[in-house]
Amino acid sequence: MKFKLLNTDKESGARAGTIVTDHGEIPTPIFMPVGTAGSVKAVHQRELTDDINARIILGNTYHLFLRPGIELLEKAGGLHQFINWSRPILTDSGGYQVYSLSENRKINEEGVTFKSHIDGSRHFFSPEIAIDIQRSIGADIIMAFDECTPYPCDYDYARKSMDLTHRWLIRCKNRMKETPIKYGYKQTLFPIIQGSTYEDLRKQSAEFVAAEDFAGNAIGGLSVGEPHDIMYSITEQVCNILPKDKPRYLMGVGTPENILECIALGIDMFDCVMPTRNARNGMLFTSNGIINIRNEKWRDDLSPIDETLGGYASTTYSKAYLRHLIINKEILGAQIASIHNLTFYLWLVRTAREKIIEGDFLSWKKQMTKKVAQRI
Amino acid sequence: MKFKLLNTDKESGARAGTIVTDHGEIPTPIFMPVGTAGSVKAVHQRELTDDINARIILGNTYHLFLRPGIELLEKAGGLHQFINWSRPILTDSGGYQVYSLSENRKINEEGVTFKSHIDGSRHFFSPEIAIDIQRSIGADIIMAFDECTPYPCDYDYARKSMDLTHRWLIRCKNRMKETPIKYGYKQTLFPIIQGSTYEDLRKQSAEFVAAEDFAGNAIGGLSVGEPHDIMYSITEQVCNILPKDKPRYLMGVGTPENILECIALGIDMFDCVMPTRNARNGMLFTSNGIINIRNEKWRDDLSPIDETLGGYASTTYSKAYLRHLIINKEILGAQIASIHNLTFYLWLVRTAREKIIEGDFLSWKKQMTKKVAQRI
Numbered sequence: 001m002k003f004k005l006l007n008t009d010k011e012s013g014a015r016a017g018t019i020v021t022d023h024g025e026i027p028t029p030i031f032m033p034v035g036t037a038g039s040v041k042a043v044h045q046r047e048l049t050d051d052i053n054a055r056i057i058l059g060n061t062y063h064l065f066l067r068p069g070i071e072l073l074e075k076a077g078g079l080h081q082f083i084n085w086s087r088p089i090l091t092d093s094g095g096y097q098v099y100s101l102s103e104n105r106k107i108n109e110e111g112v113t114f115k116s117h118i119d120g121s122r123h124f125f126s127p128e129i130a131i132d133i134q135r136s137i138g139a140d141i142i143m144a145f146d147e148c149t150p151y152p153c154d155y156d157y158a159r160k161s162m163d164l165t166h167r168w169l170i171r172c173k174n175r176m177k178e179t180p181i182k183y184g185y186k187q188t189l190f191p192i193i194q195g196s197t198y199e200d201l202r203k204q205s206a207e208f209v210a211a212e213d214f215a216g217n218a219i220g221g222l223s224v225g226e227p228h229d230i231m232y233s234i235t236e237q238v239c240n241i242l243p244k245d246k247p248r249y250l251m252g253v254g255t256p257e258n259i260l261e262c263i264a265l266g267i268d269m270f271d272c273v274m275p276t277r278n279a280r281n282g283m284l285f286t287s288n289g290i291i292n293i294r295n296e297k298w299r300d301d302l303s304p305i306d307e308t309l310g311g312y313a314s315t316t317y318s319k320a321y322l323r324h325l326i327i328n329k330e331i332l333g334a335q336i337a338s339i340h341n342l343t344f345y346l347w348l349v350r351t352a353r354e355k356i357i358e359g360d361f362l363s364w365k366k367q368m369t370k371k372v373a374q375r376i
Numbered sequence: 377m378k379f380k381l382l383n384t385d386k387e388s389g390a391r392a393g394t395i396v397t398d399h400g401e402i403p404t405p406i407f408m409p410v411g412t413a414g415s416v417k418a419v420h421q422r423e424l425t426d427d428i429n430a431r432i433i434l435g436n437t438y439h440l441f442l443r444p445g446i447e448l449l450e451k452a453g454g455l456h457q458f459i460n461w462s463r464p465i466l467t468d469s470g471g472y473q474v475y476s477l478s479e480n481r482k483i484n485e486e487g488v489t490f491k492s493h494i495d496g497s498r499h500f501f502s503p504e505i506a507i508d509i510q511r512s513i514g515a516d517i518i519m520a521f522d523e524c525t526p527y528p529c530d531y532d533y534a535r536k537s538m539d540l541t542h543r544w545l546i547r548c549k550n551r552m553k554e555t556p557i558k559y560g561y562k563q564t565l566f567p568i569i570q571g572s573t574y575e576d577l578r579k580q581s582a583e584f585v586a587a588e589d590f591a592g593n594a595i596g597g598l599s600v601g602e603p604h605d606i607m608y609s610i611t612e613q614v615c616n617i618l619p620k621d622k623p624r625y626l627m628g629v630g631t632p633e634n635i636l637e638c639i640a641l642g643i644d645m646f647d648c649v650m651p652t653r654n655a656r657n658g659m660l661f662t663s664n665g666i667i668n669i670r671n672e673k674w675r676d677d678l679s680p681i682d683e684t685l686g687g688y689a690s691t692t693y694s695k696a697y698l699r700h701l702i703i704n705k706e707i708l709g710a711q712i713a714s715i716h717n718l719t720f721y722l723w724l725v726r727t728a729r730e731k732i733i734e735g736d737f738l739s740w741k742k743q744m745t746k747k748v749a750q751r752i
Contacts, residue, residue, distance in 0.1 A: 037700075037704050037706065038697070038700065038701075039701055039704075039706045039707075039708040039709075040708075041706065041707055041708070042707040042708065042711070043708070044688075044708065044711065044712075045692075046688065046692075067700060067703070067704055068696070068697075068700040072675065072676060072696060072700075075676060075678065076678055076694075076696070076697075082678075082694075082696070082697055082700075083697060084692050084693060084697075299448070300448060300451060302451065302452055302458075312420075312422065316421075316422075316460050317460060318452075318458075320444070320448060320452070320458075321414070321444075321452075321458055321459060321460075324413075324414065324443060324444040324448075325414075325415055327443065328413050328415075328443055330413065330415045330417065331415075331417055331418040331707060331710055331711070332415040332416075332417070332418065332419070332420065333415075334707055335418070335420065335707070335711065336420075
C-alpha cells in the first residue's frame with residue numbers, strides 16, 4: 001500500500017491524497033460504506049460502483065467469522081471473490097464487535113472469549129487469530145486487534161486497556177510477518193490508537209503507534225457516546241502527533257457534520273453504519289440538510305430526492321414516492337434511501353477533496369457544515 | 377389496445393401474439409410481475425426493464441387506494457409517473473383483495489363495504505368506484521370489479537355470485553363510457569369470467585363475457601386452492617369459448633409448471649406473487665428446477681445461480697453467497713432472489729413464445745415442464 005499526499009489545506013489540517021492498493025486506488029478523504037457480513041445492506045455491488053462510486057468498503061471480521069465462516073471464504077478465494085467486489089476492502093479486527101457484546105465476553109492478556117450473538121456458541125479471538133482470520137478474508141487493509149473502551153471509562157481501566165492494546169499490536173505485527181497472503185493481493189495492517197478521552201493516554205498511544213511506523217494509522221475508541229467536542233479535540237491532538245505521510249482513519253465516524261469537522265482536523269478515512277441504518281428508518285442526508293421522509297411534510301413532494309447529487313436513486317425517484325415506500329415498509333424504500341445516503345456521503349468527501357485541491361476547503365466546509373447539519 | 381396474433385401452435389392451444397398499448401408493446405405469452413403498492417418488492421424499476429425485461433407490471437387498486445391514495449396519484453399524473461415506470465401497467469379492480477379480507481367485508485348488490493387491513497377504517501367499493509379509481513391510477517389495462525369466490529364454493533353461491541359479477545361488469549362498462557381518461561393514455565377494460573369450479577357456470581360466464589366483446593378477457597376465481605387438474609380443465613373449457621382474436625389473462629397463476637400448461641391451453645397473460653414472495657423465503661425457480669437455497673446442500677456451491685438465464689443477478693452472484701445472504705436475513709438476499717426469479721419467469725414465457733413461433737412448442741414444453749417442476 002502506498003499513500004500519495006497531494007495537497008494539505010493551508011488554513012486547516014485537511015489533506016487530499018490517494019491510497020494505492022492491489023485492488024485499486026482510493027482517493028482521500030474517503031468514506032467507506034459498511035458491508036458488515038459481506039453486504040452493504042440493501043445495495044447491490046454494481047450500485048456501489050456505478051451509482052455510489054464507493055472506492056472501498058468495510059467488512060466485519062466478527063460477523064464474517066461467524067457467517068459465512070472462514071472455510072467458505074477461503075474456498076471462494078477470499079471475500080472479494082465471494083461477494084463479487086473487485087475494489088479495495090478494509091476489515092476491522094473484531095475488537096469493536098466483541099466490545100459491543102459487553103456481557104458476553106471475557107478479556108485477558110491472551111485474548112477475548114465471547115459468545116456468538118447468533119447461537120450463543122463460545123469462541124476465542126487473540127491478536128494472532130484476528131490476523132489469521134483477516135488473512136483468510138483477504139481485505140486490502142486489515143486492522144490490529146484492540147480493546148475499544150466505552151464512554152465514560154475510568155482512567156485506570158483506560159490506561160491498562162491501552163497498554164494491552166499496544167502489546168496486542170506487537171503480536172499482530174509479528175503474526176503478519178509470520179504469515180503469507182493467501183490470494184496474491186498484498187495486505188496492510190493498520191494499528192489503532194486508544195486511550196479513551198484522556199489526553200495524556202492518547203498522546204502516549206499516538207506516539208507509541210507513530211513510532212511503530214505502520215503504513216497507515218487508525219483512531220479507535222471514539223464515536224462511542226462522548227460529546228462531539230471531545231471527539232474533535234482528541235482527533236486534533238492525535239493528528240498532530242501522527243506522521244503526515246500516512247493515511248489516518250477515524251473509526252466509526254459519523255454524521256456528515258462530524259466528517260467535515262474531522263477532515264479539517266486531518267482525517268483521511270471514515271466509516272459508519274449511519275447512512276445505511278438511518279436510511280432504513282427514513283432519515284435522509286441531503287445536500288440541503290437532513291430529512292425525515294416519514295414526515296407529513298413530504299407527502300405530496302414530487303420533486304427528486306436530491307438533484308444536486310445526480311445519480312439514479314437521488315434524481316429518479318421523488319420524495320413523495322420514497323415516503324410512500326418507507327411508510328409501507330416496502331423493501332425498495334430501504335434500497336432507494338440507502339443508495340441515496342451513500343451517494344450523498346461519497347459526494348460529500350469527493351467534493352471536500354476537490355475543495356482541498358483547489359485550496360478552497362475551509363470556506364466551503366463552513367457553509368456546508370451548517371447546511372448538512374440542519375433538519376429540513 | 378390492439379392484439380396481434382402471430383402464431384397458434386398446431387399441436388396445442390398455445391398462441392404467440394403482441395398486445396399494443398399507449399405505453400408500448402407486450403409480447404405474449406407474458407408474465408406480469410406484481411407491484412402491489414407501486415413497487416415490485418425488492419426490485420428497482422430500472423432492474424425491471426434492464427435485467428428482468430418485464431414488459432408490463434401489475435398494481436393493486438385496493439392497496440393503491442389506501443396508500444398512497446388517489447389524490448396523490450392524480451397529483452403525480454398517475455401511477456406511471458409516480459413510480460417512474462414508462463411501460464404498460466395493469467391494475468386489478470380490488471375485487472380479489474376485498475375477497476381476501478373475508479371477515480372484514482360485506483357484499484351487496486351495490487358493492488362491497490370493507491375494512492382497511494392497515495388501520496381498520498371503513499371503505500366502500502362499487503363497480504363505478506373501482507373504475508373511477510382505476511381511471512385515477514391510469515393503468516393501460518384495467519379490470520372489471522368482480523366477486524372472486526373461494527374454493528370450495530357451493531353451487532348456489534357460485535351461481536349468484538357469478539350473476540352479480542355479470543351485472544357489475546355492465547356497470548363497469550357503462551362507467552368506462554361515461555368517464556374520460558386522465559393522462560392522455562388510453563385505458564382498456566377486461567371483464568372477468570367467474571363460476572367457480574362448475575362447468576355449466578363457467579360456460580355461462582364465458583359466453584356472457586365473450587358476447588360483450590371486450591378487447592381482452594380474464595379468467596378469475598382460479599388459483600384459490602383448487603387442485604391443478606381442475607384449474608387446467610376450467611381453463612381449457614373457457615379458452616375454447618373465448619374469442620381467438622383477444623388476449624386471455626389467467627389471474628393469479630402460478631408456478632412455472634402451471635404457466636407452461638396454461639400457455640398450452642391458450643392463455644396469453646399471467647400474474648402471480650410467487651416469484652417475488654418465494655424469493656424472499658429463499659425459494660428459487662431456475663432453468664434446472666426449484667432450489668431451496670437455505671438447504672445445507674448449497675452452502676459451498678460457488679457456481680452462479682443460473683447461468684442459462686444470463687443477466688446480472690442470476691450469473692454474477694453464486695448460490696453460496698445468496699444462501700449466506702438469505703440465512704443472514706440480508707436485504708440484498710431478497711433483492712437478488714427476486715430479480716433472479718422474475719428473470720426466470722420472463723425467460724420462461726419469452727422462450728415459450730419463441731418456440732410457438734418456431735412451431736416447436738409442445739416438445740419443448742413437455743421436457744421443460746418436467747425440468748422446472750422438479751426440486752433439485
